[in-house]
Amino acid sequence: MWVRVATDDVPARERTDWYQDVVAQTIAPHRLKITDPAGFQASARVLRLGRIELSQHVQSDHLAWRTPHLIRRGDPEDYLLGLITHGRKAISQRRTVSVMDPGDVVLFDTSHPYSAGSPAPRGTAVTLLRIPRGTIPLPQNRLDAALGHRFGTRQGLGAVFRRFLTSIDAHAAECTPLGLRVLERTVLDLAAGLLAQELARWRHLPEETRRQVLLHRIDAFIDHHLADSRLTPQAVAARHNISLRTLYALFEGRGDTVSALIRRRRLERCREELADPSRHRHPIQAIGAQWGFPNTSSFSRAFRRAYGITPSAYRQSHLTPAVPPAGRRQTPSEG
Structure with a gap:
């Protein structure tokens, strides 16, 4: 279930230290600079999904640094995939600087120094996936080259990824422990698929991951075109460049035909x-x-x-x- 903390009951003079502890626990230790300590507001919600962790952060204007000194003191060795849901966020890592708007995704890494800030005075809202480095089945050198880069989620697999994270927010509290383990596998598949697409490394994904990502894309396509009288199994197969036989094989074991x-x-x-x-x-x-x-x-x-x-x-x-x-x-x- 979600665990939520917020500045609501924290005295203004203690909020900087309080939020620094929250960030250290949900992401990694950072150095923070808060523009207006007395007026600073923040909240965080955390959901554990097996090996990965999903968190949502809403913050007033601030700056954060993951410094070499902090990395030497301790490093969880996680990739972080952040989806901006409100406001703007700037991040700089490995000589790449990105300013992100709602709907943008950025990949960064706790093992390399970076800086992040909220240039919008009204603050930002960010959904973060914290993923252990070894769980993404893509070459590490290719992932490292993508650190700090902005990815779009307005169409295709990016839109599927964003929509799935939104559905977790709405329905995760209803899930059983078994359901949360299923969510973990699904989130990992979609995150790996999104990164593989952006890095043109689709063939590096395991076959089962590619299969699951394709099924999620098909599900999203069907939902988006339900009102279209031309929506048929043939149309679904053609849109995804697969044969009708392959489409039927994908659906075996799901309990429903297309x-x-x-x-x-x-x-x-x-x-x-x-x-x-x-x-x-x-x-x-x-x-x-x-x-x-x-x-x-x-x-x-x-x-x-x-x-x-x-x-x-x-x-x-x-x-x-x-x-x-x-x-x-x-x-x-x-x-």
Whole structure:
């Protein structure tokens, strides 16, 4: 589960030392300079996923240095993959300087000196993956050459990576210990895939990692095109430059065929809209048609098979407020 700490209850005079300890525990020891100690605000949330750690940092304006002296005193030997979610962040490592905006990702390393800062006066929010050096199956010299470089996440595999980190933020608290181990493997696969793509070293990844990354790309493509009536297994295979036979082989063991997955996710979208009070005037047949069910009868049958209730009854169950039985007044405790 997430563990959260914040400056809310920390006296202003102690916040610099407090945050220096937080950074040391969640990343590595740093030297900090805080522009406005009295007004400094920060929070951090940490989630342990097996060998890796996911953390989220929200900070006011400050500067940080990972110095040679601190590295000599102790080094966790981790790669850090940082996603900027708010504000701007500047980082310099191995003679590369990058200024990042929301949606940008940067790779840096606790074993080499670097500096980082928040040039925006309103501070920044950053999601960090702390990954032991030996767990990324790519040549170390190629990874070292990429330190401090900015990667985009607005399309392709970068967008899949960003979306997955966002889903962890929203749903990790619901996961069992087994689920968290699955998340660890998935995060490592996507991080390795993103770096391999940026470094043109895709062939260096293990075959299973390439397979999992491709499946995540296919899942994201399907979700993005659910409203497209041309979304078929053939279209999915063509978009990813694989044969239909290869696509079917990828899905073996997942419990769903490609067609069944498309159908299930379309029904999920329909169910979300039917439960949305703001959409209650939108015709049910129009909702079905929007998500790939142009025939009203077939939509109703598919929805009932999936959820045991008709679309109209499902919508009504989410629109009708609870009413006390007739002839009995509602008590304050029931209100």
